[in-house]
Amino acid sequence: MEEHVERNTDEMVASLMERTESLEDQFFDAEGEEAEPAKQKVSAKARWQGLKWMVQFGFRLRSLFLVEEEEEDKERWEVRRELQVDVTPVDLPALGEEMQAAASLPLGKDPKDAHAWKQAVADNFCVRGATYLSDGIKIPAAQPLLSLLAVDWFKSDTRIDNVAARRGSLMQSEAGKKLPFVFVLNLQVPGKPNYSAVAYFAADRPVKPDSLLGRFVNSEEDSFRNSRFKLIPRIEEGFWAVKRAVGTKAAILGKALTCSYHKGENYLEMDVDVGSSSVARSVIGLVLSYVTSLVVDLALLIEAQAADELPEYLLGTITLMRLEPKKAVDPPPA
Numbered sequence: 001m002e003e004h005v006e007r008n009t010d011e012m013v014a015s016l017m018e019r020t021e022s023l024e025d026q027f028f029d030a031e032g033e034e035a036e037p038a039k040q041k042v043s044a045k046a047r048w049q050g051l052k053w054m055v056q057f058g059f060r061l062r063s064l065f066l067v068e069e070e071e072e073d074k075e076r077w078e079v080r081r082e083l084q085v086d087v088t089p090v091d092l093p094a095l096g097e098e099m100q101a102a103a104s105l106p107l108g109k110d111p112k113d114a115h116a117w118k119q120a121v122a123d124n125f126c127v128r129g130a131t132y133l134s135d136g137i138k139i140p141a142a143q144p145l146l147s148l149l150a151v152d153w154f155k156s157d158t159r160i161d162n163v164a165a166r167r168g169s170l171m172q173s174e175a176g177k178k179l180p181f182v183f184v185l186n187l188q189v190p191g192k193p194n195y196s197a198v199a200y201f202a203a204d205r206p207v208k209p210d211s212l213l214g215r216f217v218n219s220e221e222d223s224f225r226n227s228r229f230k231l232i233p234r235i236e237e238g239f240w241a242v243k244r245a246v247g248t249k250a251a252i253l254g255k256a257l258t259c260s261y262h263k264g265e266n267y268l269e270m271d272v273d274v275g276s277s278s279v280a281r282s283v284i285g286l287v288l289s290y291v292t293s294l295v296v297d298l299a300l301l302i303e304a305q306a307a308d309e310l311p312e313y314l315l316g317t318i319t320l321m322r323l324e325p326k327k328a329v330d331p332p333p334a
Helices: 002-019 021-026 044-065 077-082 092-102 174-178 212-218 222-226 240-246 278-293
Strands: 116-118 126-128 138-140 147-156 181-189 194-203 229-237 258-263 267-273 295-302 316-321
Touching (some): 092 147, 092 194, 147 316, 194 316, 212 222, 229 240, 240 278
Antiparallel strands (some): 116 316, 147 194, 181 194, 229 295, 258 267, 295 316
């Protein structure tokens, strides 16, 4: 269905352009006090891009409510593109409950909960659309490819590396071993003590080796991973200075921070050393000062850099709700 949508976007925009010619004189250019008082015509390119964005957004909104009739459309396009859809899916909710029971950070039940997590709302984030390389248009994200199953909140006198491989970790549990694929994100926060927020994002089927995610997971070059993994932050609730310091701009983490990767039989762990950048250290220091009052949304994705990788999709999302440093626990032994 998505392919059909993209094929018809230009045609729909052209039709809308014809119908809105009479509206051109309703737009004004107010770039400064000395601007000409006469009405300024909006450029055709600007109107084309604006209308195209509206059409794409409309199709996206419409697709949220459509009931798919054809068998091939029962799977979301990103699932078909990235996962082995011919394999019987595992029961993620059941396995997730097992992992949550053993995890150190509980799942939030209420928006006002403290020291908890939940999966963030995906359409609060925007990703590159199918035509991004030509028009730079981003669209609201759809549901993430991977489901957030559990989160750990650890503390240690030293940096906490390679959590998934440790005996007693969630990935070494019976539930963890039954999952086809898990992306483990380990955000390593420097301090006294050091902290790690470890999130487990799972797929219900194996990853296609030749997909973008498959290439990311199986790459022998960390440089590829470092140039593609993108994180979008968003402070949903908190002190204004923290919101301003963190911002909402997507960042390629591997270009600014030291990242290491640990691959297991059914997982890839990405350890992000926030202390490897002086700028990041100062920002995280501010965040920790107010962390008990912060609600932080994060979106994870692999940056699309070629036409056949578009549109982008979210790997996963997470909301960290008012974390309490004193409730962090010791990690499994290395």
